[in-house]
Amino acid sequence: MVASRHPETISLHAGWRADPSTGAVAVPIYQTTSFQFRDTEHASNLFALKELGNIYTRIGNPTTDVLEQRVAALEGGAASLALASGQAASAFAIQNLARAGDNVVSSTDLYGGTWNLFANTMRDQGIEVRFVDPADPQAFARATDQRTRAYYAETLPNPKLTVFPIREVAEIGRPLGVPLIVDNTAAPVLCRPFDHGAAVVVYSSTKYLGGHGNSIGGLIVDSGTFDWAAHAKRQPALNTPDPSYHGAVWVEAVKPIGPVAYIIKARTTLLRDLGAPLSPFNAFLMLQGIETLALRMERHVRNTQAVTDFLVKRPEIARVIHPSQQKGESRRRADTYLKGGYGGLVGFELAAGRDAGRRFIDSLKLLYHVANIGDARSLAIHPASTTHSQLTPEEQLKTGVSDGYVRLSIGIEHIDDIVADLSQALDAAGTRAAAA
Numbered sequence: 001m002v003a004s005r006h007p008e009t010i011s012l013h014a015g016w017r018a019d020p021s022t023g024a025v026a027v028p029i030y031q032t033t034s035f036q037f038r039d040t041e042h043a044s045n046l047f048a049l050k051e052l053g054n055i056y057t058r059i060g061n062p063t064t065d066v067l068e069q070r071v072a073a074l075e076g077g078a079a080s081l082a083l084a085s086g087q088a089a090s091a092f093a094i095q096n097l098a099r100a101g102d103n104v105v106s107s108t109d110l111y112g113g114t115w116n117l118f119a120n121t122m123r124d125q126g127i128e129v130r131f132v133d134p135a136d137p138q139a140f141a142r143a144t145d146q147r148t149r150a151y152y153a154e155t156l157p158n159p160k161l162t163v164f165p166i167r168e169v170a171e172i173g174r175p176l177g178v179p180l181i182v183d184n185t186a187a188p189v190l191c192r193p194f195d196h197g198a199a200v201v202v203y204s205s206t207k208y209l210g211g212h213g214n215s216i217g218g219l220i221v222d223s224g225t226f227d228w229a230a231h232a233k234r235q236p237a238l239n240t241p242d243p244s245y246h247g248a249v250w251v252e253a254v255k256p257i258g259p260v261a262y263i264i265k266a267r268t269t270l271l272r273d274l275g276a277p278l279s280p281f282n283a284f285l286m287l288q289g290i291e292t293l294a295l296r297m298e299r300h301v302r303n304t305q306a307v308t309d310f311l312v313k314r315p316e317i318a319r320v321i322h323p324s325q326q327k328g329e330s331r332r333r334a335d336t337y338l339k340g341g342y343g344g345l346v347g348f349e350l351a352a353g354r355d356a357g358r359r360f361i362d363s364l365k366l367l368y369h370v371a372n373i374g375d376a377r378s379l380a381i382h383p384a385s386t387t388h389s390q391l392t393p394e395e396q397l398k399t400g401v402s403d404g405y406v407r408l409s410i411g412i413e414h415i416d417d418i419v420a421d422l423s424q425a426l427d428a429a430g431t432r433a434a435a436a
């Protein structure tokens with residue numbers, strides 16, 4: 001593993017040097033389902049976790065392993081697990097700790113798909129997710145009881161863009177044995193949640209990590225710093241015999257490997273049983289994306305700030321949603337937790353309301369109208385009628401989605417071209433509004 005602490009270097013080098021048999025520098029795509037065992041003892045050692053190695057691509061794969069090491073290194077974590085989507089990562093991150101009858105306390109400021117997962121699918125599985133407003137970190141303490149297994153939040157929530165109080169909430173949870181799980185999808189490189197006390201990081205690598213809008217993927221990263229064994233009653237999933245793995249007590253079973261009970265259990269039980277591995281080909285594409293992650297983030301940040309500065313001057317716009325426009329505690333959190341800029345997302349509300357927002361999107365020529373963020377290309381969407389449409393109007397407002405909200409994910413094109421497209425679309429939306 002490369003020794004550097006700098007994301008520019010880690011993104012190119014961590015987890016891989018060259019292929020030992022061919023010398024290939026690019027990570028090979030090991031497009032295989034299974035791996036030949038040396039002999040029967042080797043096979044049984046692998047299955048018994050006495051030896052680590054490749055068994056079957058549903059559980060692990062050498063191409064994917066490089067991605068897992070690279071992202072763990074970028075985050076300053078101990079190990080990670082790649083999955084087929086960000087949704088699978090969010091679901092596994094919770095299911096790894098919480099069973100039917102347990103609960104999780106989550107920030108209200110979430111991506112719509114995560115809200116649905118928590119409010120409906122998790123509830124159907126017997127796991128209650130208690131939503132609280134992160135403006136008051138103590139709300140997490142008040143919602144906690146003996147069956148609370150984790151706290152959950154997004155660093156730079158999509159689309160509310162109000163940075164989460166990571167340290168404040170992590171410090172409430174640690175003494176209680178409640179880990180903070182942070183979805184860092186919108187803020188890679190800009191924020192390392194482990195530096196602020198988070199225990200687990202979740203990614204949709206579909207977004208900035210992959211960066212080219214060509215593959216869906218997700219990751220869970222284990223910090224290796226959460227003391228699960230000190231909270232045996234609070235965290236039974238890691239501290240009591242697991243009948244699905246010869247009665248393994250995970251905090252004990254992984255001791256020879258390192259402080260990675262959480263992530264090993266996710267791989268050996270949830271991934272084994274529920275599936276959802278990332279394909280080796282998609283792992284390769286994610287690795288390609290990550291090579292330029294730090295550079296792209298710089299440009300995303302710079303372009304988004306320039307777009308924000310442009311939008312605030314336009315008379316048709318009632319409100320611009322971007323950390324640079326926030327004041328007081330929200331701004332302090334943005335400055336504390338985001339280093340190197342405020343990210344690549346910006347939202348706004350047109351004074352003329354929802355219909356004008358629709359006309360604006362229909363008038364765009366350069367920006368794509370798609371349900372994604374974090375692409376190298378600039379993107380736009382109206383969350384209330386798309387990504388957050390399955391939420392009730394009250395739930396939408398809690399996640400920061402008002403009727404007229406338009407979300408932009410600003411890409412790495414030349415800023416003049418981005419601004420020219422926004423400008424002509426605003427003109428078109430405004431003109432037609434006046435004519436209507």
Ligand code: PLP
Nearest residue numbers: 085086087111158185204206217
């Ligand atoms: N987390 C955040 C913040 C997201 O924006 C998304 C998708 O938009 C997800 C998780 C889900 O990721 P995926 O689409 O890769 O399943």
